[in-house]
Amino acid sequence: MLRTVLKTILTIILLILFFIANLYISYVLPYPWSNINLLISFLLIFLSFWGSGSIVWLAFFAGFLSDLYSDVYFGVFSITFTITFLIIYWLYYEIFTNRSIWSLTIMSLVTFLIFHFTYSVLTVINGILPKVTLLKYYAWEISLTTIFVFIVYFILEKVFVRFKD
Amino acid sequence: MVKKTKTATFVTIFVVVIFVLGLRYLHWINFIEKPVVAIVDWSLKPINNVKSFFIKREKNFTIDELNTIEDSKKENEVLKTQVQLLSEDNEELKKQLNFFVNKNFQHIGAKVLSRTVNPLGTTIVIDKGSKENIMIDNPVVVNEGILIGKIIKVEENRSVVRLINDNSSAIGATVLNIDRSIGLVEGGYGLGVRMNYIPQNEIVTPGDTVITSGLTEGLPKGLVIGKIELVDKQPHEPFQQAVITPATDLTYINFVSIIIGS
Numbered sequence: 001m002l003r004t005v006l007k008t009i010l011t012i013i014l015l016i017l018f019f020i021a022n023l024y025i026s027y028v029l030p031y032p033w034s035n036i037n038l039l040i041s042f043l044l045i046f047l048s049f050w051g052s053g054s055i056v057w058l059a060f061f062a063g064f065l066s067d068l069y070s071d072v073y074f075g076v077f078s079i080t081f082t083i084t085f086l087i088i089y090w091l092y093y094e095i096f097t098n099r100s101i102w103s104l105t106i107m108s109l110v111t112f113l114i115f116h117f118t119y120s121v122l123t124v125i126n127g128i129l130p131k132v133t134l135l136k137y138y139a140w141e142i143s144l145t146t147i148f149v150f151i152v153y154f155i156l157e158k159v160f161v162r163f164k165d
Numbered sequence: 166m167v168k169k170t171k172t173a174t175f176v177t178i179f180v181v182v183i184f185v186l187g188l189r190y191l192h193w194i195n196f197i198e199k200p201v202v203a204i205v206d207w208s209l210k211p212i213n214n215v216k217s218f219f220i221k222r223e224k225n226f227t228i229d230e231l232n233t234i235e236d237s238k239k240e241n242e243v244l245k246t247q248v249q250l251l252s253e254d255n256e257e258l259k260k261q262l263n264f265f266v267n268k269n270f271q272h273i274g275a276k277v278l279s280r281t282v283n284p285l286g287t288t289i290v291i292d293k294g295s296k297e298n299i300m301i302d303n304p305v306v307v308n309e310g311i312l313i314g315k316i317i318k319v320e321e322n323r324s325v326v327r328l329i330n331d332n333s334s335a336i337g338a339t340v341l342n343i344d345r346s347i348g349l350v351e352g353g354y355g356l357g358v359r360m361n362y363i364p365q366n367e368i369v370t371p372g373d374t375v376i377t378s379g380l381t382e383g384l385p386k387g388l389v390i391g392k393i394e395l396v397d398k399q400p401h402e403p404f405q406q407a408v409i410t411p412a413t414d415l416t417y418i419n420f421v422s423i424i425i426g427s
Contacts, residue, residue, distance in 0.1 A: 016201070020208045027280045028216045030416075060182055064189075068202055070281050071288045071318050071325045075186045082182050086175070134332075 008054075011046075015058060018042040019065045032140035039066070040111060041149045043085060047092060048104050048153060049160075059085035076122045084115045104153050108146040112138070206292070206323070209279045213419045235414075239308040242412050243389060270385070271426040272306075273297050277418050278323065287331040287352065289314075291421060294322045302383035304424045311412040312336070312377055312388040313421065324423075328415050329390060330358045337380035338390055340407075342373045350375065350390055350409060358391065358409040365405055369396050375409055385424065 022038040029036075039062050047055045063081030067074050088111050096103040116138055188194045275293040293299055303316040305326045314334065318325035327334050330352035338360060340346040344367040348360045363369055373393045379386030391411040398405040 016205070020205055023205075023209060023279045024212060024215065027212055056178055060178075060185075064185070065201070065205075068198065069205070069279065069290060071327065074189065078182060078186060082178065086178065 011054075011058065012061065015039075015042065015062060016065070019062065023069065032144065035137060035141040035144055036148055037112075037141055037145045038148075040108075040115065041145055041152065043081075044088075044104065044108055044111060044149050045153055045156065047085075047089065048099070048107075049156070051092065053089065055089055056082060056085050072123060073126050076119065076126065080115060080118045080122060083118050084111060087114055101150060101153055101157065105146055105150050108149045109142060112142040112145070202323075206278055212279055213277065216417060236308075239311065239413060243308060243310055270424045272422040272424050273299065275324075275421050275423060277421060281325055287328045287415070288317070289326050289328065289418065291324050291326055291423075292322065293423065294320045294324050296321055298425050299324050299423055300425070304377075304384050304388060305421050306388060306424060307413050307418060307421055310387070310389055312384070312390050313411075313413060313415060313418060315383070316423065326421070328352065329411060330415055335381075336384060336390070337378040338375050339378040339386075340369055340373045340375050340393065342367070342369055344368065347378055347380070348404075348407075358411055360393070360407045360409055362404045363407060365398070365403055367405075369393055369405065369407055371395060 059081040063078035066077035275291040278290040281288040314328040317327045334352040338350040346367040348363040375390045377388040391409040395408040
């Protein structure tokens with residue numbers, strides 16, 4: 001019980017750290033590097049290594065944090081993150097079942113597609129119309145974050161395999 | 166049976182999400198929210214130093230040299246604009262200029278905390294809020310009169326500024342040319358600033374200064390926006406467009422002033 005509580009607290013702290021790092025990246029790094037999404041990377045890697053259903057709650061918390069630092073209506077990010085990772089969690093167990101780095105890469109692409117689709121729908125409902133020029137921004141975010149997730153997963157996989165050996 | 170469990174899980178998640186958002190709306194989870202925001206804000210304090218470090222590395226200048234060059238450049242821009250405005254035989258513009266020179270605007274200084282996470286917009290968070298009488302639509306300036314954006318969200322100790330290069334930003338502007346052309350300065354997802362709806366028959370040339378026209382509610386006349394970089398004039402269209410170079414680097418802002426009244 002205590003172990004679970006400690007693990008949960010540690011995960012939340014880690015998520016907050018990734019959120020802060022994400023803010024640093026988006027402010028400090030020049031375009032297009034500022035588009036790397038560390039928060040989604042963290043959630044994807046968490047899901048890939050532990051495959052736990054708690055990813056949905058973590059995603060909700062990540063969305064809640066994002067809402068605190070966003071100018072759109074409160075709740076847009078919370079709902080977007082929750083829906084995205086609810087679907088991704090289902091896809092992880094039903095479609096991307098071979099647990100390889102390649103399936104993670106495809107999963108990362110699908111995550112962003114669902115994320116941006118849900119986000120766009122919610123913002124349109126709130127009266128903000130996205131423009132076509134935004135696709136350039138999305139393209140950078142999707143490609144750079146997917147590459148980032150690929151590299152991090154590759155490194156972590158090697159490290160974990162070494163530990164197992 | 167499995168399907169029933171899945172549906173139950175799905176419903177539970179959404180009930181909890183809506184419940185938490187409802188609690189937040191009623192300010193009943195401030196005891197969790199405030200410490201988290203305080204920790205994140207505290208950790209963002211060195212963000213401008215980190216940014217300075219990166220800029221220093223990019224250009225091989227010392228930070229003092231960089232600040233001096235930037236300050237001189239911006240001061241020069243403001244002075245040039247002020248001289249041009251003074252030469253106008255227009256009492257209103259003179260008053261506006263005197264307004265700046267005499268600092269008759271009531272303003273509050275604030276520090277930039279970070280950018281917001283909204284992928285559709287280019288907005289920043291500053292460390293002053295409703296406690297300091299900041300209100301929505303207050304203009305935000307740097308260097309005594311360079312407009313960088315408007316306040317769009319106010320909390321007790323923080324506010325969100327929509328920068329002029331944000332896709333939702335639209336500001337009434339005037340070009341300091343012979344015709345005093347009026348148009349609308351709009352942003353494009355942080356990637357650029359354009360001036361639209363400039364009448365086709367008026368002459369706009371690269372290098373002309375663009376200032377606020379005073380036609381947008383809450384924005385006083387005469388705040389410097391930038392310079393015309395490129396003019397896009399199509400003969401079959403009723404209006405011409407221009408690409409604007411903002412008078413200040415919108416990706417690197419440390420301190421801002423919020424005009425809260427005059």
